[in-house]
Amino acid sequence: LGIEDKLPSCLIGEELAWGDAGIQVHLMASGLGAKAIHAMGTEEQARHWLPRFCNPDNKPVIPGIAAFCLTEPGSGSHVTGLGTFAKKDGSDWIINGTKQFITNGSRADVYAVVAQTNPDAKTTMEQAAGLAGFIVEKGAKGLHPGKDYKKWGVLASDTTEVVFDNLRIPGENRLGNGESGGMMGVYETLEATRVLVGIGALGIARAAFETALEYAKTRVQKQPIIKYQAVSHKLAEMEMKIQAARALCWKAAWMATHDVPFTRGEGSQAKLYCS
Ligand SMILES: Cc1cc2nc3c(=O)[nH]c(=O)nc-3n(C[C@H](O)[C@H](O)[C@H](O)COP(=O)(O)OP(=O)(O)OC[C@H]3O[C@@H](n4cnc5c(N)ncnc54)[C@H](O)[C@@H]3O)c2cc1C
Structure with a gap:
């Protein structure tokens, strides 16, 4: 839960x-x-x-x-x-x-x-x-x-x-x-659950990336379009951003689990970057 x-x-x-x-x-x-x-x-x-x-x-x-x-x-x-x-x-x-x-x-x-x-x-x-x-x-x-x-x-x-x-x-x-x-409780609730909003956006992003990757491998314009640098660079950047997004979420989740206070708005950072 x-x-x-x-x-x-x-x-x-x-x-x-x-x-x-x-x-x-x-x-x-x-x-x-x-x-x-x-x-x-x-x-x-x-x-x-x-x-x-x-x-x-x-x-x-x-x-x-x-x-x-x-x-x-x-x-x-x-x-x-x-x-x-x-x-x-x-x-x-x-x-x-x-x-x-x-x-x-x-x-x-x-x-x-x-x-x-x-x-x-x-x-x-x-x-x-x-x-x-x-x-x-x-x-x-x-x-x-x-x-x-x-x-x-x-x-x-x-x-x-x-x-x-x-x-x-x-x-x-x-x-x-x-x-x-209840104000502090409201903030605590929002901050702690922002990570899971970020995770939702991450799941959507990963599906988009995997679909795009598969298409780029199978769509042939003289050669599979993934072989064109302009396309493969874009896919590499998507993969990098997904990894970064996941790392932000996991870090905030780990901190929340171990009662490490979010002193830099880590929950908000995760949600903002992912969404
Ligand atoms: C799918 C979905 C599910 C939701 N589920 C829940 C739920 O279960 N429980 C619940 O209580 N709420 C829920 N919400 C509401 C959500 O938390 C609010 O949408 C959110 O708090 C923003 O409020 P708002 O939509 O009124 O936007 P507003 O506060 O009107 O903001 C509109 C825009 O103005 C900007 N803005 C506002 N104030 C400032 C400021 N001071 N400085 C700069 N920019 C500002 C915002 O960033 C935003 O871009 C849900 C929303 C959605 C879309």
Whole structure:
């Protein structure tokens, strides 16, 4: 699942994403939701929620599907500007808002939702301090999968809106100890899972390279076109970039696995270079 040991996820992810990242994204997006629970929740919450995705006892059951609900129509890169609010009501929380581009949005068993708990937050500091993570389970009253986006690729993975309409959850479904904000957990989740986005792009690139190589060997224009330097140089450069991309991903994956902090944005570097 890639929550703790990310290197095997890189190997499996690259193969799954060969030519199209749909299956890889669908399967590994559960790791995104699970990582959010791991990053924002307490040890006790992680122990309670994560086994259903990891199947640690190897039981003959289908692992659960998770979704991570952060992005909104008005809040993409600007993550502190969320317009989904969580309001305390007795010991419960009531969530209202709309998320967009959510992988597994219509089929998750568990949603890790990031919402703003301070309705008066105006500055970035206040907004960051007010962010918190919440667990919403499939079938909860007020949870509605919204629009299913039509995409050009990654078709095996569904990407939808998720709407929370006066959704009530018990107090224990708030992730964390109730004091610290969820902002650091959001960053940790995004940074740790960027590597696997990079790996998806790498699988697509490798398929493109292998297809181009095969074509260049078999397409004859007086001679196989791979014998023309202009063509073979281009193929050599593609191979070199794929190797470099893989090395960046594996390095970041190794660091994440061994708790070596990303001091130079290594997860972001891997994703940016690959994609
Ligand atoms: C297939 C798919 C699956 C996804 N799955 C999930 C999911 O499971 N959960 C989830 O929460 N989200 C998901 N997302 C959303 C994804 O994380 C967002 O698309 C991403 O955060 C960017 O937000 P945005 O699309 O609103 O772009 P914007 O933030 O609007 O950015 C648009 C452009 O402006 C640039 N830009 C923005 N701000 C700045 C700045 N300060 N300086 C310079 N340039 C800037 C960006 O680089 C980009 O080129 C998914 C997206 C896709 C496409």
